[in-house]
Amino acid sequence: MEEKKKKRSSAKTLQTAREAGYFGKKMLARTRSAVEAGQPVGWAMVEWWLGATIAKAMGVEMVFPENYGAFCAASRTAEANLDYSESDGFPSTLCGYARNCLGYTRRLKENGFVIPADATGGGMPKPDFLLACGAACDARYKWFQALGRYLDVPVWLLEFPQTGSREYFLPGNKEENIRFMVGELRSFVSFLESLLGRKMDWDALAERLDILFKTHALAHAVDRLRLAVPSPAMSTDFWALMIPHLYLPDDPETLAFYGRVYDEVKYKVDHNIGAVPNERYRMMFAELPPWHTLGFFDEVAERHGVAFAFESWNYHVPPPLPAGEKEGIGDPLELIARYSYHKFHHGADAGVKYGVDPIIFTAPYLEYVQDYRIDGLMCHPLVSCRPATYTLMHLRNVLLEKFKVPSVVVEGDIVDMRVFNEEEAHAKMDAFIETMDYHRELRRKEGLNW
Amino acid sequence: MAEEKGLRRAAEIYADRFRAARELKEKGHKIAGYFCCYVPVELLSAAGFVPMRILGDMGEPVTVADTYLPTMMCPFFRSCLDLGLKGRYDFLDAFVGVHACDGAERVSAVWRSYLQYPCVFYLDTPHTAHDHALVFFQKQLGYLQAVLEEHTGRKISGAAVKEQISLYNRQRRLVRELYKLRQVDPPPVSGTEVLQVAVALLQLPVQEGNRLVEDVIAEVKARRPGPAPKKSRLLVSGCLIDNIAITGLIEECGLRVVMDDTAIGSRTFGHDVEPTPDPLKGLADRYLAKIVCPRTFRETGKSRAEDLEQRYAYLKSFIQDWKVDGVYLNLIRNCDIHGYEIPELKHYLEGLGVPVLAVEQDYSTAGLAPLRTRFQAFAETMEID
């Protein structure tokens, strides 16, 4: 099977997206040179801008094994790591990124913590601590805890509240949540101070936060530019652009880069240049992509004039913090807490309005479909990532029921390419075009305005 | 032999949970359904509900839930939602979802998007037991209390909560006493019988439940088991077991279940609530900090060895006190919480000189047949020549 699935990297439609791969490599390279220079290094989960920036402000270089998993998958080098973790007794049903990381780390340990010469992208160096996170996914802390098998380093878990839509509006509950997060962050700072034997540099943190917010403002502005018809950029562009704003948002180079991204997209919008020639359908994608076969999306676009206009709630920056929440907040930790909490709960209004939970992974889409004038959703259930898959069937039901927007379900995985059947996926897409036509009619009849 | 009324009653409730629940309703009780062992039943009870743990049914194929949940998720919760969507839990007056694991959290959300009950709450539960987390959890319990009060239109006094705490503490102590009876060899009560009692307790009004356990204890003490063949003594650890098909299979294969470290068992009945001026504090501490389930993160400490001790040392005393010969690690497929634990836990237990059998199962009675060979081989491995 695999031989047929030749590696095809996707043709990104933005010049800046083609350049974005640099940031992933930069992140890896920086941690390696930090180790050589005797500086501390940490591995972190994506924790939606909670802890990594704090650690970086204290002079720690951070790297994200999740990103490394996608990297290994995209370069098709994950298989050996997967097998290696399974042979140590980890069930094969666990998160593909986790198994990739567990296998990699086992090899790292067996190599005396010298990065194996053939490691993808130069490899991740041994960390001094692990920053886990309780948000959205159990693997985010169970996986790092399990790494203890190979890495005798402390794990810190940054906890994250996940509020139900009605509970969000209980009087005072939101502030309780924020208070809790601030407390968690403060403990994390103390943990770092005692681990590193140095004090928090609050000025450095403020500076980094400033850059982060500016980068994110641009990233959000780019998201809004994508409302345009025809769509100026595609999901494949986004998956490349995601790396700098998700992992290195507090880096001046990222900020400068995002300025260019904005300009490029703006130019295309102003000049009515679509990412797909003859855009006929606008689709949305949920949640994590098949990193190993991104080229699939180009083919779909080409064959049917489908623009993947928007995608995955998970990795987008949130809408900016409402001014009222930002002003007068002197404590940078509180600012961080509010921002992350906002990321996770900005769908609360939609959740209550439509009587749909959860706020994460479901409610935000209720607004996206309308804003981005979506004709159809591509659900990508993953065999190895439950969090991004749990609610896809639910989402499919809700979008159809409330907005007459149909979904096509294409099974796959983030790292395990053996699950993705490209031919079958194309067959489904061919038929789905008719389905989208039909529902367009339905929406017209029901007075839904797209 | 004297009639074993308590054990029989437990077996009856176990055999038809829904009938038992409807009988309670006919007697005028209100019933509150909830997930997992992280919901303080004391509060539900103080608000006037009979708490009923929502369980699935391993014996019934999942058909309806396929439209709402993907197949790759925890089959236990798939089964729960399937029963819910089929209307089996329609009699509930309240529903309390909980963030125990991702499965519990997402199914709580999906559940309430499709099934409506007069009173609904989702209890966010932190993954850590840091000080801040305990304070936060206590506040969330306060919100649960407020939502319950709003529904019933009746304040829940601190005294009422304290009374329920002492009733449930008593239940937990009684169950532990029952567990202790299994420390002798051969144990006078089987794993299957204990499971039936535990399941029955998860839906009985607390005082009725306490009477039931008292009866069972008396009955078990009255048993005079004759000489029995020597069989290996098993500790069952990991994902929940709510069906006697599993304990039955294990016991048929020449093993004895003498102790458990699972959700319907020692995790539910293991620790008391300390009396505190604000009863919610005692509840928060007991539920979040004292229950040892891998869903709650334990601080790693200074080294791997210390980490392992903090996470697993309690199993050492289980093994010593219950004279355990082997451990069965029960993993329901797709359970991340327990899946990540397997290699380290296995390593730790084998380090104590106890053999371990880890098996992934699909939460389906139909799929159990192939496990027979594994259990039998495991029994033969431990056989004392």
Next chain:
Amino acid sequence: MAVLAGLDVGSLLAKAVILDEAEGILAHSVRLVAGNFQTAARDVLNAALDNCGLTAGTVASLGTTGLGAGFVNGPSLRNTEISCQARGVHYLLPRAGSVIEIGDQSTRVIRLTGQGKVADCVISDKCAMGSGRVLQVIARVLRITLEEMGGLSQEATRPVSFSTGCSVFVETEVISRIAEGAGVADIVGGLHRAMAVKIGGMADKARLEGDIAAAGGGACDPGLVKMLEKVIGQKVLVVDRPLLTGAVGAALMAAESRGRG
């Protein structure tokens, strides 16, 4: 006379139809793929032409579909199975609102638009238990023909239940059940029920509406169809010549796009 031709090269069977849009199916042919898509496709098309005494030259357009469609030689227009099934069923049974197509490798449940297009579609997952393949496997074990199966399941008094979801192991389970003394009828009945439950779940997902039509090889099995009716709680119509719907749809779709182009 110019006619339309359609070829459905499935994983097990190759099917060809010769169609006159006004008059309907003029001729058809079905044969085993038997390890070679190219030859199967060529032979089955020639046979169909022979059956109505026409030559390849009279064919205005050739539409193809199915797993092996890529191996058809000569000029043809390929479309995917889902759309072809939808068109084919709509043409043969216009009042159908939904289709359950049970093929050798997978089962597809399709809700149709008024024009015979795909309003929604659910495809069985990778395991073979919900598809026609398992019927064949079990027929072989029981030493009966596929044709005999349909009648047998209706005689079942105590349909057996299977513990495995895997089509490969169902075979060994059937062997055990025979040894236990289960009757052939009860085994077939149990198998049909297991399949029907699986397919019924898919029907739920696709929110089937209107009259439901069964197509594909599995629809040739009246026992399975009966059981489906029981599970879905609604009458299931069987398309006339259920094996041919894909090929008919392929022929029509090719003509459509020729008309457009």
Next chain:
Amino acid sequence: MFFAGIDIGSTITKIVIREDGGRQVALVRPTGAGHRRLADRVMEEALEQAGLTFDRIAFVVATGYGRVNVPFADAQLSEITCHMKGVNRLFPGVRTIIDIGGQDSKGIKVVNGKIGSFVMNDKCAAGTGRFLEVMADSLGLGLEETGEMALVSRSPVSMTRICTAYVGQEIVLRMSEGVPLEDIVAGVHQALCGRICSMVNKIGIEKEVVLTGGGAKNPGVVKYMEKIIGFPLLRPAEPLLTGALGASLAAQDLWRKAAAEGRAASPRERTLAPVSFFQ
């Protein structure tokens, strides 16, 4: 004194009758639908070959898939224990056993003549002998032929994780693409061996490794197994028999124990009855 082991596999039934320190008779018969209830006949046949009557057999141990309901057996043991005992008798230096049967495959770690740990696959047919049977069937060839065929391929196609139910379809596709048959066949063998190895890896593969079960009779399997593991494997002269042999050895041990405790049944109390049914 004679002892018997009967191994009722999913595919093949095997019997070994041994005399303590003396001769040994073995019989191998397909288990197929009709034969299931005929375990007693197979036993009779074996007795006939040995020139014995049933009452000469002191103890019978049943093992294998159909062990649960062999009424004439004195005890039943899991295949895991029996394979271990059988192999350990033949190869006292064995550390790892890989058994490839018709419906399951297992890895057993042997520590001081006892089971250290074991792993088993019986969920998915793609990790068992069935995989090869289905492939051979769909090509209309015998297992012997395909096994030999796998040896001549220079570049086996890669088809790592493919479901048994679809292997036929995959083969047709490949053939239509013009891939040489031997490369496809070899690819299937390689895929099976890869699966089994990564399973057995969980308990660690240590020298000496013994390959048993029907799969060990297949030269293609042996070749790719060795290729993946990286060193030569040992094989019993008749790989199908290790389970039955182990069962007969266990029969002797159990009889001794029972006799020592004074509860050995007198042979006359037992009769050779038909097998009732299978789990």
